Amino acid sequence: MSDTNESATFPIAPNAVRYVKLGKGGKWERESLEKGILHFGFESADPVSLQLCREGKWDEIRIGWLEDGGFAAGTATSFSNQMKTYFEDRGDTLWVTFIDDKLHYGFLEPGEPERADPTDNSDWSSFRRMRGGWRSTDALGNALIRSSLPGTITKLSMYRSTICRVSDYEYLVNRINGWRSPELENADRARSSLLEALGVLIRRLHDRDFEVLVDMAFVNAGWRRLGRVGGNEPVKDLDLEIPLTRERAYVQIKCATNQECFVSSVANYKTREHYSRLFFVYHTSSIPLVNQWDDLGVVLMDAEDVARMTLESGLSDWIIDRSR
Template sequence: MEDWPKIAPKSVRYIKLGEGGAWEKECIEQGLLQFGTDSGNPETLQWAAEGRWSELAASWRAVKSQGTATRFTNETRSYFEAGPEDLWITFVGERFYWGFLEPGVPKPIQPDLSSVRKVRGGWRCVDRDGKPLLKSNLPGSITSLAAYRGTSCSVKAAAHVVRRINAELSEEVKRAEAVRSELIDSLVPLIRRLGPRDFEVLVELIFGASGWRRIDSTGGTRKLLDLDLELPSTGERAFVQVKSRTSQAEFEAYAQQRKDGVFNRMFYVYHTGTATTDDEAITVIEAAKLARMTLDAGLTDWVIRKAE
């Protein structure tokens, strides 16, 4: 767990760090939030310091439409008035960053008349458990902000953002995970009830759902082979040794014989017994792991039918 308390921001705002991400690299590396919209213009700085927002709006209406002038003014005001309890978030590539601003007046940047404020402790891109915050792991209600066409906006999914940063699960997710965990646990004894042939078919179906293709017959005269597989997308070859029951001694005996120069990987799959290894070229799959793979592959109903 990261060494900081749970956050409880007063507000949450999204910020785009420059047109086309022009300021992203420098801002992330230096812990800065850079804001455009002429925020570094001496007149803007003066009006902001004195709270004369109507004059800023009037200056924008002289060159922009009413709607754009209002948006520019509101965005600029939110930036200048943001306090240490206001959370700012942004996306850089596939990463989600967040941070709080230090108190103080924005520093003007020339020649583009932008300005910067310091991010307290720098930008972070992990949650409170230290896990990376990535677009691929966030819901559309958050990632859709990356398509915002303006500079900055308030975040409707603020509560969800805070939960993800705090590494907290919603009650609905907690309930779903508990049900999923219970289902996986209930599959283990059903998998152990399968006969050798059905167990082997299950393993083949699971690997097939993952993209592996069987290219040779099972068993026979090839002592070490139960499944001879290929991953068409990469050409990688693997063999899968399927054992209903096993022991560490039996596994080690198979592992010693696996190197024949043809296969890239070995999978050792069993449902009863014990087998462990530190060899990165060998993946051991026991009953609990196989139960998770069964669920992920959509084969739960198949196992239930076969175990009846």
């Protein structure tokens, strides 16, 4: 078993990439991970089947599945092809699978399959050893978590048979090597440019539009407004609550402000025991404000923070329209 890249050689450059399901319902996943093996079925350790594999008589294996096994022609061909892929791999195929919501990958060591359990006459499954075991981190040490992978990769876990091709293999190899695709680089640059532009536009908003923007951003983020924006209360601009947890917070919204005003708002917040957080939101200050009260639930948000929040809330067009 290996979850580190200490013995891995990057970049990897496989001749083929295959997904493998480790047993029905994943019954061989844990064993394969712990022993650093690829456990494979299809009676691949049966002496007759093994000899046919050695001789490369894949059509005879197909006929065996068709006539002796009673499978349909397409299924028999599929079984034969999967056995061929497994048996003929000389260590240059990248094998991937999902275990515990992580993508694991590795290369087989050269050599023939071994019988998985010689003491069980009803079990003719086999295994081959993984070179360095299975790995679940990329070249940079980042975990290959299912939720961080695109659907073209995660859909592989829904495959019903054992071995299949990986259509989006270029992306997967690049991801394992720690390389970013040109499309992702372009998207990141575009996002950074948009955030920078939004920050400039946010600083141009007048008081009322800025208050409305902050209000919509918090509501879109899941907060429920209990008090209206821009009320007569001198300190509190927004009274918020998270419906599920009943957590209370209030938001102080300022266009132009300074450190003295921020300190005053924090002092007032300390007297309000029924609030667990203060959001001090502003877009302009002659010098950057300093937050020394993170441990008290004080969150300081400048124009850049508001830009990120509005982008994530889908409010970019609203800002652009207000700035025309």
